[in-house]
Amino acid sequence: xxxxxxxxxxxxxxxxxxxxxxxxxxxxxxxxxxxxxxxxxxxxxxxxxxxxxxxxxxxxxxxxxxxxxxxxxxxxxxxxxxxxxxxxxxxxxxxxxxxxxxxxxxxxxxxxxx
Amino acid sequence: xxxxxxxxxxxxxxxxxxxxxxxxxxxxxxxxxxxxxxxxxxxxxxxxxxxxxxxxxxxxxxxxxxxxxxxxxxxxxxxxxxxxxxxxxxxxxxxxxxxxxxxxxxxxxxxxxxx
Numbered sequence: 001x002x003x004x005x006x007x008x009x010x011x012x013x014x015x016x017x018x019x020x021x022x023x024x025x026x027x028x029x030x031x032x033x034x035x036x037x038x039x040x041x042x043x044x045x046x047x048x049x050x051x052x053x054x055x056x057x058x059x060x061x062x063x064x065x066x067x068x069x070x071x072x073x074x075x076x077x078x079x080x081x082x083x084x085x086x087x088x089x090x091x092x093x094x095x096x097x098x099x100x101x102x103x104x105x106x107x108x109x110x111x112x113x114x
Numbered sequence: 115x116x117x118x119x120x121x122x123x124x125x126x127x128x129x130x131x132x133x134x135x136x137x138x139x140x141x142x143x144x145x146x147x148x149x150x151x152x153x154x155x156x157x158x159x160x161x162x163x164x165x166x167x168x169x170x171x172x173x174x175x176x177x178x179x180x181x182x183x184x185x186x187x188x189x190x191x192x193x194x195x196x197x198x199x200x201x202x203x204x205x206x207x208x209x210x211x212x213x214x215x216x217x218x219x220x221x222x223x224x225x226x227x228x229x
Contacts, residue, residue, distance in 0.1 A: 004157070006157075033216065033217075035217075040221065041221055041222075042118075042203050042205070042219030042220050042221050042222055043158065043203070043217070043219050044219070045216035045217065045218070048215065048216060056215065056216065058216075091157055091158070093157075101146040101148065101163065101207045101209075101217075102148065102160050102163060103160070103217060104160060105150075105157035105158045105159070105160075106157050107155070107156055107157045108156075108157050
């Protein structure tokens with residue numbers, strides 16, 4: 001098992017463009033989470049999936065953001081009409097449903113909006 | 115509203131001594147707490163966790179203490195090693211019938227181990 005992977009690792013885009021990030025969770029994990037981290041802050045929850053169902057969305061997730069997990073495996077996070085305030089590290093984590101709460105994080109995708 | 119607080123942005127400790135990182139929380143519904151370690155350009159790495167039904171959990175050099183009445187937890191690292199230099203995040207979760215859900219993180223403490 002190679003852990004959680006995220007692609008791309010870095011993305012630079014111009015304001016107004018659309019971007020899409022991909023997350024591949026640990027294979028046996030049925031829960032997948034997206035977080036955003038800005039400088040000097042801890043990760044902030046955006047949304048999570050159990051299998052293909054999106055169970056919770058944060059109020060941080062504006063209408064410009066959409067996340068999918070179509071087959072309950074990998075997930076994509078799309079940001080439409082990017083703004084400079086979207087510049088952040090986008091982290092994906094996965095876990096297995098059960099009695100423990102540990103989530104395992106990928107390396108993140110750093111987005112810079114110019 | 116910062117529900118999980120790490121009031122020390124940084125901490126420096128001599129190699130071989132004990133490092134103590136602190137975390138306070140305000141939401142009494144939190145019932146599971148975790149510590150993560152983060153190196154630059156990497157995602158957070160899970161270190162150790164504790165359920166609210168316990169007051170101590172130990173794993174090798176790492177021990178987490180939970181004081182529910184004070185809504186305070188701490189991470190002890192002993193002995194501290196140069197590889198422990200990183201940013202440490204405290205996180206908390208509200209349990210539910212569905213199991214693990216979102217984590218609420220503190221702002222982190224940068225630990226520097228001085229050789």
